[in-house]
Amino acid sequence: MSGFDKSWLSLREPADRQARDKGLVADLCRYVRKQPEPSLLDIGCGTGSTFRSLNRELPPETQWHLLDYDPQLLQAAVASIGAAPAVRFSQHDLNDLAHLPLDGVQVVTASALFDLCSDRFCAAFAAHLAQLGCGVYAALNYDGQVFWSHAHPLDEAVVAAFNIHQRTDKGLGPALGPDAAESLERHFAGHGFSVKTAESPWQMDRNQAALQRAFLEGFREPCLEVGGVSENELEAWLIWRIAAIDRPESRCIVGHKDVLALPEVNGPASG
Template sequence: MSGFSTSWLALREPADRAARDAGLIARLTEALSGRKRLAIVDLGTGSGSNMWALAPLLPGPQSWLLVDNDPALLEQAQDSSRTLTDRDGRPLVARTMLRDLAQPGWEDVLARADLVTMSALLDLVSADFVATLARAAKGAAIHATLTVDGRMACLPEDSLDEAVFAAFRHHMDGDKGFGPSLGTRAGEMAASQLEAEGFRVERAPADWHVGPDQPSLLVALLDGWIEAVRETGRLPEAELSRWAARRRAEAEAGSLELRVGHVDLLALPL
């Protein structure tokens, strides 16, 4: 499930597109090239970014099952699918399913899937969720992109950066509705669980580099960090306010760059 607003998903889309690892996508495409047709299940669809990124590169015919708990986002994603084609120019078949992935039994959506995709989801879910995914998706490929891994940086640097980042990581590792989240350990822990279930797993960096050329995303990301750190109570308010004031001034002056570490994961059945 996405759990994110349409405006946030639109803001992050250019950064997501630039960050996705092309090498893993190429290996996924090669692994699926012999299929006569592809059944793809996209978990936590949001506005459909995985479909837009992958459909034109993959063979077909393709049928997509778009799964989310937000009906408005599902409608937007399905509408956008009408202009997409596979790599051979054939139109897609896209269906939607309204489903809360935090509820038991969600895994039935994976029946008969050749490929399972997700974006910015693994760091929100629990180890139990990944274990269920690994069992239910046996025989399918899994492509999980843009998982936060805890690496963060601000340029220029500030003496409070590490305290802010540590508090944000603590927030990331909290329960996001699925039980104890994998958080910043998600890439490593998901890889281990999938390998234990018989998948061959590769990972690659998929980092965001957000600078003055993306001012709206820069400010939204900075505000999100500040709010999350404040919720943890792990940094004195005076120190957080000083850090926030400096960073907002730098953003307004066009001198701030934020870096956010993500990892992409590809799991192929052995």
């Protein structure tokens, strides 16, 4: 499973932090504070965004183990977070679930990861964590919804093509794309977990122009691969969409969902 460009991860991190559902973060933190020796495993950690978003909310003695398959992203995470006795870093291929370092871990965290995974992977992941009584906080799963305040006739066709590509194999089987949150909810609930989900949309205006441009440019390759719109149509749409970023009251909303699944015996009451 390949990693992502560091510049893209840096661009999206502020939007991710703002979008995270605060209620689920509060539930997670309450659960972790109850643990005598709190320990989290962050999978697909990238440059450490999940750690930076949550660490100040958690007890100072919380142990973190950050995993990613991409050594360059791990190096960036180490450089950003620095040496700390409570933080470890490891390279790991998530196709090897059996050897995830879960000893003593109460919650696995991940951000913008499970929409890249297959339903089969999520089923196996839920079963594995259920055996250990370990919860999961999976934030920012893309839900397939993109809205612009200024409409274009090709918006629906372009997003539909993009969503088809989101379901292609990204290294962990045919990806769930917009169905990731539903898959996690179903599989963890099936193992008796207390599961909560919440909307966590990006809400971008002209102040996030750089992120919007990068997001729009990210449509080009996927849409050309799957078809649905011609190259000329797509290029014209991109030019129009990028120019529209600076229009008055221009907004772009990109849907995501957060999932918190905790062992029923210890987790917060389901809402």
